[in-house]
Amino acid sequence: MRLYIRAMDALVIKKLCKSFDDVPVVKGVDFAIKEGEIFGLLGPNGAGKSTTINMIAGVVRLGSGSITAFGYDNQKDYRYTRRMLGVVHQEIVIDNFFTVNQALRMHAGYYGVKDDPAWRHLLVDRLGLKPHLNKVMLKLSGGLKRRFMIAKALIHRPRLLILDEPTAGVDVELRHGLWAFVREINQQGTTILLTTHYLEEAEQMCDRVGIMNHGELIALENTQALIRRLANRQLSLWLDNPLLVPPAGLEQYSPKLKEEGMLLLLHLPSGEGAGPVLRKLTESGMRIRDVETEQSGLEEIFIHLTGLEGG
Numbered sequence: 001m002r003l004y005i006r007a008m009d010a011l012v013i014k015k016l017c018k019s020f021d022d023v024p025v026v027k028g029v030d031f032a033i034k035e036g037e038i039f040g041l042l043g044p045n046g047a048g049k050s051t052t053i054n055m056i057a058g059v060v061r062l063g064s065g066s067i068t069a070f071g072y073d074n075q076k077d078y079r080y081t082r083r084m085l086g087v088v089h090q091e092i093v094i095d096n097f098f099t100v101n102q103a104l105r106m107h108a109g110y111y112g113v114k115d116d117p118a119w120r121h122l123l124v125d126r127l128g129l130k131p132h133l134n135k136v137m138l139k140l141s142g143g144l145k146r147r148f149m150i151a152k153a154l155i156h157r158p159r160l161l162i163l164d165e166p167t168a169g170v171d172v173e174l175r176h177g178l179w180a181f182v183r184e185i186n187q188q189g190t191t192i193l194l195t196t197h198y199l200e201e202a203e204q205m206c207d208r209v210g211i212m213n214h215g216e217l218i219a220l221e222n223t224q225a226l227i228r229r230l231a232n233r234q235l236s237l238w239l240d241n242p243l244l245v246p247p248a249g250l251e252q253y254s255p256k257l258k259e260e261g262m263l264l265l266l267h268l269p270s271g272e273g274a275g276p277v278l279r280k281l282t283e284s285g286m287r288i289r290d291v292e293t294e295q296s297g298l299e300e301i302f303i304h305l306t307g308l309e310g311g
């Protein structure tokens with residue numbers, strides 16, 4: 001008999017609902033995250049992502065449904081789940097008059113965890129906070145406050161790190177550094193749930209993504225599988241001889257001519273290779289000098305599914 005060992009669920013969300021003033025903003029959301037995953041919760045402004053995350057974190061009261069973290073109910077077993085989660089909220093919340101060092105030590109105590117200087121130093125080091133340890137928080141720049149919030153969320157070594165827009169308003173270099181660090185702690189075993197408006201980052205970072213729109217989950221899939229299933233590919237054909245109009249019979253590929261008729265652009269539907277259309281064109285006598293294909297990504301799928309522009 002073969003034994004299958006399944007990864008434990010880090011988070012299980014069932015039939016989650018929430019209304020504010022009788023207006024439903026989360027409408028029956030179901031999903032589960034496996035331990036060790038990097039999961040992205042995406043959606044346009046107002047889709048209900050932060051409300052969902054705030055219910056997971058226990059800072060917004062559940063409307064109905066259930067949330068279980070590592071097998072513990074986040075209502076009944078709040079004392080346990082609080083220890084297992086580290087949350088970086090979207091709004092910057094800091095302890096204005098404490099220094100970075102004081103605040104980090106204090107937060108370990110808040111979670112009932114003994115101060116672990118080696119871990120604290122590693123966080124401080126990896127998040128570039130070392131030169132700022134003795135500064136009061138009030139005087140930190142926005143980017144440094146974000147880095148502090150990430151250090152604070154990790155100080156008690158949570159098993160699930162939740163990042164709600166951690167790179168909003170952060171410069172490109174710091175964004176890369178933060179994601180590299182998130183990847184590193186994920187490889188060391190921490191499960192990650194994140195939201196971001198930078199869909200390219202979600203595409204690169206997330207094993208799976210859930211897309212929310214108007215309080216509902218409208219897609220939930222392995223990121224690359226979603227892209228393969230829904231993304232179109234653009235085929236660019238550089239021709240030997242210019243065309244005045246696109247060749248007949250290609251309507252399904254929405255043909256367009258550019259570069260004074262020397263470049264023919266075709267959209268390949270998802271799942272269709274370039275072979276058949278190339279054969280058809282060469283058989284019709286068209287001389288093709290060069291071919292390029294370009295795969296659209298999560299951004300285009302997001303716009304297609306939500307009908308809205310991403311970030």
Ligand SMILES: Nc1ncnc2c1ncn2[C@@H]1O[C@H](COP(=O)(O)OP(=O)(O)OP(=O)(O)O)[C@@H](O)[C@H]1O
Nearest residue numbers: 020021025043044045046047048049050051052090
């Ligand atoms: N405390 C609150 N009281 C009343 N309405 C709220 C409250 N919190 C959120 N909302 C509303 O709930 C809806 C969902 O907001 P939420 O912040 O969850 O969306 P989001 O997907 O995180 O958006 P964003 O990407 O802009 O952060 C919005 O219409 C928002 O105005």
